[in-house]
Amino acid sequence: MEKEDQETSAVEPLSPISQLFLSPTLYCVIIFTLGFKTRCNPSSIVEGIKNTWIKFPRFSCKLEMKKNGKAVWVPTTYEVEDHVIVPDIDYSNIENPDQFIEDYTSNIANTPMDMSKPLWEFHVLNIKTSNAESLCIGKLHHSLGDGMSLMSLLLAISRKTSDPEALPTTAATRKPVDSNDKDWWLVGRFWFMIRVIFTTVIELFKYCLTLCFMRDTKNPLKGKTGDRVQSRKVIHRIISLDDVKLVKNTMEMKVNDVLLGMTQAGLSRYLSRKYDEGMVVEKKKILEKIRLRGTVIVNLRETTKIEDLANMMAKGSKSRWGNFVGIVIFPLWIRSEDDPLEYVQRAKSTMDIKKLSMESLICYGLIKFAMKMFGEKVVETLVKRIFDHTTLAFSNVMGPDEETSFFGHPMSYVAASALGGSQALIIHFVSYVNKIVINLAVDTTVIPDPHLLCDDLVESLNIIKLAALEKGFHKMEV
Numbered sequence: 001m002e003k004e005d006q007e008t009s010a011v012e013p014l015s016p017i018s019q020l021f022l023s024p025t026l027y028c029v030i031i032f033t034l035g036f037k038t039r040c041n042p043s044s045i046v047e048g049i050k051n052t053w054i055k056f057p058r059f060s061c062k063l064e065m066k067k068n069g070k071a072v073w074v075p076t077t078y079e080v081e082d083h084v085i086v087p088d089i090d091y092s093n094i095e096n097p098d099q100f101i102e103d104y105t106s107n108i109a110n111t112p113m114d115m116s117k118p119l120w121e122f123h124v125l126n127i128k129t130s131n132a133e134s135l136c137i138g139k140l141h142h143s144l145g146d147g148m149s150l151m152s153l154l155l156a157i158s159r160k161t162s163d164p165e166a167l168p169t170t171a172a173t174r175k176p177v178d179s180n181d182k183d184w185w186l187v188g189r190f191w192f193m194i195r196v197i198f199t200t201v202i203e204l205f206k207y208c209l210t211l212c213f214m215r216d217t218k219n220p221l222k223g224k225t226g227d228r229v230q231s232r233k234v235i236h237r238i239i240s241l242d243d244v245k246l247v248k249n250t251m252e253m254k255v256n257d258v259l260l261g262m263t264q265a266g267l268s269r270y271l272s273r274k275y276d277e278g279m280v281v282e283k284k285k286i287l288e289k290i291r292l293r294g295t296v297i298v299n300l301r302e303t304t305k306i307e308d309l310a311n312m313m314a315k316g317s318k319s320r321w322g323n324f325v326g327i328v329i330f331p332l333w334i335r336s337e338d339d340p341l342e343y344v345q346r347a348k349s350t351m352d353i354k355k356l357s358m359e360s361l362i363c364y365g366l367i368k369f370a371m372k373m374f375g376e377k378v379v380e381t382l383v384k385r386i387f388d389h390t391t392l393a394f395s396n397v398m399g400p401d402e403e404t405s406f407f408g409h410p411m412s413y414v415a416a417s418a419l420g421g422s423q424a425l426i427i428h429f430v431s432y433v434n435k436i437v438i439n440l441a442v443d444t445t446v447i448p449d450p451h452l453l454c455d456d457l458v459e460s461l462n463i464i465k466l467a468a469l470e471k472g473f474h475k476m477e478v
Helices: 016-020 042-051 097-110 147-156 182-212 241-251 255-274 280-288 306-315 341-356 359-374 376-389 450-477
Strands: 028-036 061-065 071-075 120-125 134-141 158-160 233-240 293-299 325-331 392-397 404-406 409-420 425-432 435-442
Touching: 016 359, 016 376, 028 097, 028 147, 042 120, 097 120, 097 134, 097 233, 147 158, 147 293, 147 392, 147 409, 182 325, 182 341, 182 359, 182 376, 233 241, 233 409, 233 450, 241 255, 241 341, 241 435, 241 450, 255 280, 255 341, 255 392, 255 425, 255 450, 325 341, 325 359, 325 376, 341 450, 359 376, 392 409, 409 425, 409 435, 435 450
Parallel strands: 293 392, 392 425
Antiparallel strands: 028 134, 028 409, 061 071, 120 134, 158 404, 233 435, 293 325, 404 409, 425 435
16 A cells, blocks of 8 residues: 655655665665564564554655755655565575575665665565564664664563553663752762763873774674674574572672673683683783773663554654664773673773763764764774774664564564674674574675674673673672
8 A cells, every 4th residue: 555645745854863774885784583473474473564653754754865965764655565574485495494584684785776776675574483483574764763763662572461451561660769868969060060070081092093993803703994884694593681680689789790790701702712822821811912902882862662653653742753873982802701790890890881882872972963063984094094993883772571463463572683884793682571582694705603703692691691600699698
């Protein structure tokens, strides 16, 4: 059915970050997989999208370039059925469904999008895998919105499995209220501002050094400097959120700290194997000399309310949207540690500094300012240098904390990854109920064994969990 009632005269400019995602060297798409507990009905997906998804303006627009070189969103008419793809595949002849889905997903990810129509598509596959009875694989251009916006939109068109009329919920993070008296509050606030300014200046100085000349050490995870990776392998692995929370509660930190610590430990294991010098002492010295950093994508917006997006699709109201993110450079602790908890403690210490700094907000402001003053090409060059001078990208998106259905299909997991830039390794974590999905997007010319890297991440969490359990027992004994 053709989309009607479009406001053909309305156009909307792209945000600075969205504009960058269209450039040839920073071209970026998002690939997500919804695993279902039942067989998928393509007709229900099409009908659900017609009633919700396409009512959001960006998903009913195409990109057009103006004479000044700026891209704008322009409403268009299209067939929803053309964007919901049901491949003609004989599933009975597939010996390894999990491998087939990996190859299919990677092929979708590496296929350029048709920029002459709305920049999204769904692939429906009724194939049983290790973790699902059927799947829906989506592809979106990153110019449509950042990870938090798109996750909020996904939740807004989903419903609780236990209550088909109710919107799903996510765990809210609440800051403790300071109950000190006003005098001490003012002193504490003043000292906090001093720390923020001092930390921000130091982190921005490091940022400038990275832009100018400071590169990561050449290592087996580091991609080649140059244009974006043309072909990536996309894989994912499911781990227990309860295991992560066990470490979080024992060490009194955030889930994100544990995931970063697990990443540091996993990368250290992987690199230790690559630098197989035979002597443990020599291997430790090699790891200690490595400078390895990641770009961490930080959400700068206030949490997008799921109810606002649901109302927007139902009533035509407005909600803030787009790519409102900053880029933080995160130094990773690559060592051969005897105490596995050292990795998560180091992650927390570094992240506490990053949270105190205004690095991400200033980064976004500078990109916006430079885009207006010097143009897209200059900003593209600067952002590209950040990616070229670092090794990997990392992000964590929080999903629903209770069982959710997507147009009547109960979900078993949600996986997602953003693909773009010149970094050979991109790591994304997505939570769903009591699971966390590790998503890796790798350049196989640099990292030919992504499954081994994934194994090292999972094994590192197990080792850290056992160390946390032992630490918890010691606390109980004391």
